[in-house]
Amino acid sequence: MKYRSVFDIIGPAMIGPSSSHTAGAARIGRMARRLFGRIPHEVDIEFCGSFANTYQGHGTDVAITGGLMNFDTHDPRIKDALKIAEDIGLKIRISTVDPPGEHPNTAWITLQDRAGTMRVKGISVGGGKIAMLEADGFAMNLSGDAWTALVFHKDHFGMIASVASVLADQRINIAKMGMSRKAKGQDALLIIETDEAIADSLGSRIAGIADVGQVRILPPL
Amino acid sequence: MRFSTIEELVRLAETQGKAISDIMIEEEENATEVPKEQIIQKMQQHLDTMEQAVLRGLTEEVKSRSGLTGGDARKLEGYLQQGRTLAGARMLQAVSRAIATNEVNAAMGTIVATPTAGASGVIPGCLFGLAGDIGADREAMVRFLFTSGAIGYVIANRSFISGAAGGCQAEVGSASAMAAGAIVEMAGGTPSQSAHAAAIALKNTLGLVCDPVAGLVEVPCVMRNAMGAANAIVAADLALAGIESVIPADEVIGAMYRIGQAMPGTLKETALGGLAATPTGERHRRRLFGSNQGTTGEGDIENA
Numbered sequence: 001m002k003y004r005s006v007f008d009i010i011g012p013a014m015i016g017p018s019s020s021h022t023a024g025a026a027r028i029g030r031m032a033r034r035l036f037g038r039i040p041h042e043v044d045i046e047f048c049g050s051f052a053n054t055y056q057g058h059g060t061d062v063a064i065t066g067g068l069m070n071f072d073t074h075d076p077r078i079k080d081a082l083k084i085a086e087d088i089g090l091k092i093r094i095s096t097v098d099p100p101g102e103h104p105n106t107a108w109i110t111l112q113d114r115a116g117t118m119r120v121k122g123i124s125v126g127g128g129k130i131a132m133l134e135a136d137g138f139a140m141n142l143s144g145d146a147w148t149a150l151v152f153h154k155d156h157f158g159m160i161a162s163v164a165s166v167l168a169d170q171r172i173n174i175a176k177m178g179m180s181r182k183a184k185g186q187d188a189l190l191i192i193e194t195d196e197a198i199a200d201s202l203g204s205r206i207a208g209i210a211d212v213g214q215v216r217i218l219p220p221l
Numbered sequence: 222m223r224f225s226t227i228e229e230l231v232r233l234a235e236t237q238g239k240a241i242s243d244i245m246i247e248e249e250e251n252a253t254e255v256p257k258e259q260i261i262q263k264m265q266q267h268l269d270t271m272e273q274a275v276l277r278g279l280t281e282e283v284k285s286r287s288g289l290t291g292g293d294a295r296k297l298e299g300y301l302q303q304g305r306t307l308a309g310a311r312m313l314q315a316v317s318r319a320i321a322t323n324e325v326n327a328a329m330g331t332i333v334a335t336p337t338a339g340a341s342g343v344i345p346g347c348l349f350g351l352a353g354d355i356g357a358d359r360e361a362m363v364r365f366l367f368t369s370g371a372i373g374y375v376i377a378n379r380s381f382i383s384g385a386a387g388g389c390q391a392e393v394g395s396a397s398a399m400a401a402g403a404i405v406e407m408a409g410g411t412p413s414q415s416a417h418a419a420a421i422a423l424k425n426t427l428g429l430v431c432d433p434v435a436g437l438v439e440v441p442c443v444m445r446n447a448m449g450a451a452n453a454i455v456a457a458d459l460a461l462a463g464i465e466s467v468i469p470a471d472e473v474i475g476a477m478y479r480i481g482q483a484m485p486g487t488l489k490e491t492a493l494g495g496l497a498a499t500p501t502g503e504r505h506r507r508r509l510f511g512s513n514q515g516t517t518g519e520g521d522i523e524n525a
Contacts, residue, residue: 001225003377006249006370007263009336009399013270016326016341017285017438019334020383021490050385053491054436056510057287059329079329104385104489126383126391127336195254 002125004145012128014073020105021051021058024124026078027221028132029067031144032109034218035135036118040111042091043068049104051124052096061094064107068092073128138180138189144221146175146193149203154211155181155188162209163190172196187213222248227375227416227470234412241402241412242364245371264363267333271322271345274332278321285327287509290439294321311354312454319346319450323443335366336373336382336395339431339438342446343396344369347404347453357407368406369399372419379471380478384431384490387481393442393449394426394477398470400453401460410461420466422456423473428480430488432495435506441496 003009014023033040045064047055055061059078066081069090077084085092097108105124110117121134132142135150142148151163160179167174173195181188203217224230224244233244250257277283279298284291297317300306306313319342326332326341335344348365351357357365373382376395381387401422402415410418426449434440466473487494496502 001222001378003374004222005253006245006260006367006374007267009373009377009382010264010267010344010366010370011333011335013267013331013333014338016329016332016338018339019337019341020385021438022338023334050490053493054433057433057436057492058438074331076331104486104491105383124383126381126386127377128334128338 003127003129008127008129012073014128015063015076015078018058019128020124020126021054021060022063023073023128024105024130025051025060025063025107026067026071026073027128027130027144028107028122028124029064029109030070030221031067031122031130031132031142031218032111032120033068033070035120035132035150035216036111037214037216038113038115040068040090040113042093042112044093044095044110046095046097046108048097048099048102048106048108051105051107052098055094055096061092064109065092135189137182140178140180140189140191142191144218146220147196147198148218149192149194149198149206150216150218151190151192151206152213152215153188153190154213155185156211159188159211160190163192163206166202166205166209167192167194170202172198172202222252222374224248225375225378227372227419227474230371230375231412231416240364240368240406241371241415242367242406245367245374261363264366265359268359268363268366270331270333272349274322274325274330275318275345275349277330278325279317283324283328283330285324285437285439286329287435287437287439287505289434289437289505290327290443291324293443294318294324308451311351312451315346315350315450315454316447318349319343319446320443322346323446327437327439327443335369336377336399337384337392339384339442340392340396340446340449342443343393343449343453344400344403346446346450347400350450351404351407351454355408361407365403365407368403368415372399372402372415375471376474380474381481386489387477388484388489389429389431389445390426390477391481392431393445394423394429397426397449397453397456398423400450401456404453404457405460408457408461410457414460416470417464417466418457418460420468420470420473421459422453423470423477424466424468425452425456427473427477430484430495431490432488432497433490433492434497434502435509436492436497440502
């Protein structure tokens with residue numbers, strides 16, 4: 001089921017004019033920033049399909065920029081997001097591309113700062129619901145509805161068990177788990193959605209496991 | 222949720238002698254493990270947000286950045302005050318509130334997506350247009366939103382609710398079906414009558430394309446919200462009169478999905494066909510954005 005709550009249908013409360021092209025875009029921006037894990041200095045946004053054809057009219061560029069600055073869908077500052085980004089020195093570049101086979105409301109976002117770059121892909125599926133489908137070449141399907149831990153690591157045996165035991169220690173129930181890896185024994189990403197909140201301290205404990213790289217704890221949108 | 226079809230929803234309600242809104246609240250509680258009081262409180266907040274949007278649209282000078290929409294809700298309200306309407310006060314009260322909400326949306330004001338922002342006028346329009354006259358209190362108004370949500374939940378999961386995926390039938394059509402079912406419950410009808418009202422409302426919007434001028438959620442969206450509210454009230458009245466939809470609601474939803482899939486991309490929120498590609502539509506696009514967002518030209522409805 002794509003939609004799981006009555007508030008996916010009645011809601012969100014949001015700044016207009018489009019739930020998919022404005023509210024959804026804001027949420028894609030916000031998730032992109034959370035996946036990146038810090039405030040980017042420069043962001044390249046590539047719009048595909050309907051996003052590409054109608055972004056100016058829907059304020060998609062404005063909303064996604066608001067999301068990159070962590071604004072919620074109903075934050076009135078969204079209206080002025082491009083101006084605010086300029087004021088704080090966040091560089092935003094917008095372009096349109098037309099690759100075949102993409103979802104009609106797709107945005108590719110490349111976030112950059114001095115420490116690194118991350119390229120993510122998000123789609124807006126309707127009514128403000130979104131899915132993040134890719135980050136740094138790792139496939140995923142994140143709706144932003146649940147607490148999520150992203151564990152970047154080196155693929156080898158026992159990794160899932162080690163991470164799961166840290167969560168189990170704190171009586172945190174795993175709702176969904178997914179693994180994405182570039183090749184056997186190569187860089188891999190473990191994606192865990194949980195029923196309970198995950199404290200930042202838990203993220204540090206997971207990061208302490210051997211061969212774990214970065215850990216991102218994402219609260220629900 | 223223990224229902225994924227309208228039929229299952231109606232059966233859950235009728236076998237327990239409950240309203241659709243009761244079932245939606247119970248199922249939400251079970252599915253999300255959020256306490257009932259919090260669920261109801263959140264819906265009350267949404268109701269307040271909707272009311273503020275209606276009020277703004279009816280009383281303030283609302284104008285979108287493009288200048289294409291704004292002020293029509295007030296125009297209609299003034300006409301209503303003169304007391305010589307054809308459709309009658311109740312119908313037009315709902316229509317003016319639907320327009321008011323959608324005008325606020327177009328002006329980047331705060332609204333609640335029901336189920337989307339483009340269709341955000343239909344449900345509050347019907348709700349605030351009718352509630353006073355039929356003596357619905359605040360609790361009944363909150364229930365209205367849960368009932369709408371239950372119907373929308375089925376449509377969203379079995380078909381679509383975005384114009385980019387399924388055309389305007391998926392947005393204003395879905396909103397109209399959701400409102401029709403909720404009006405029936407608010408007016409004292411049965412869950413089965415709600416299902417028939419939803420089926421009738423959705424049938425009457427099948428095939429409706431999403432062809433916004435210059436890609437803006439303004440023309441024809443605001444007027445389509447007006448139509449969506451009126452269509453919902455007519456469908457509710459038909460169902461309350463005991464008229465049944467020959468095609469059951471779930472099958473209408475299935476038909477909407479197949480029609481949306483067959484719809485060319487130019488008519489699914491790309492602003493490349495339909496009204497967007499008329500000479501006047503094109504002129505407005507050029508005025509607003511220059512020529513960097515091209516359309517394929519008038520009458521061109523080839524698959525994108």
